[in-house]
Amino acid sequence: MGNLTLIAEPGKQEITITREFNASRELVFRVLTDPALTPKWWGPRSLTTIIDKMDVHAGGMWRFVQRDQQGNEFAFHGVYHAVIAPERVINTFEFEGMPGHVILETMTLEAQADGKTLLTASSVFQSVADRDGMLSSGMAEGSRESYERLDELLKLL
């Protein structure tokens, strides 16, 4: 199982994630773009992911809804800008709880010499503040400090 790396340089609007998979690029691409398989990996196990729309081609829309056990829902949507099998998907990403804060995501798959596949996922935010907000909301291990600060606030609840 490949190691997850997460790069978020201070003062930049970008987050870059890399992860290696023990499977061919074709298979990884197929799984990543299959609406039937997406609920099985896209969200955390604690939440149910519902695929409202997933029209995987340039100009197509996607909309996923995550539901927790209490019935709270968190919805996300965006548009596919480019879908190039088996190497690249470019799309926008917007959390509906924070409308107008749109992220541009580029996912690239590279075949490795040993038959594995390297996934690189880059997210470009509209501002550094937007990116740091996402980081502090727990997206990244790399920003553990600001997250822990928030964690301490939450403990007071």
Add this chain to the structure above:
Amino acid sequence: MISTYEALADPTRRRILDLLRERPRVVGELVDALKITQPGVSKHLRVLREVGLVRVRQDAQRRWYELSIEPLAEVDGWLASYRHLIAERYERLDEILSELQEKENNDGQPNTDR
């Protein structure tokens, strides 16, 4: 109306919350600690009050700003769901990939891309 998420997205506002977590403070203390102007601090406090993360207690002489954590309950669901999202997402992908590879091996069929 700004959302709690937007209020928390700003590093200065998170710093203010940190300071208020220690104890209630007056504006002057925040100005000193943050090294930004009073109008700047007031602007951030206004945003934090708008989303209910900060409330004001009026003393005889002074206005104390204090932390109000109720809105964070709303954020908690989002935080909890996001915390390990990335790592967990890829672990789940590993599982699906292994299952599909096993199935293909059993079927004796090569991987075919659509």
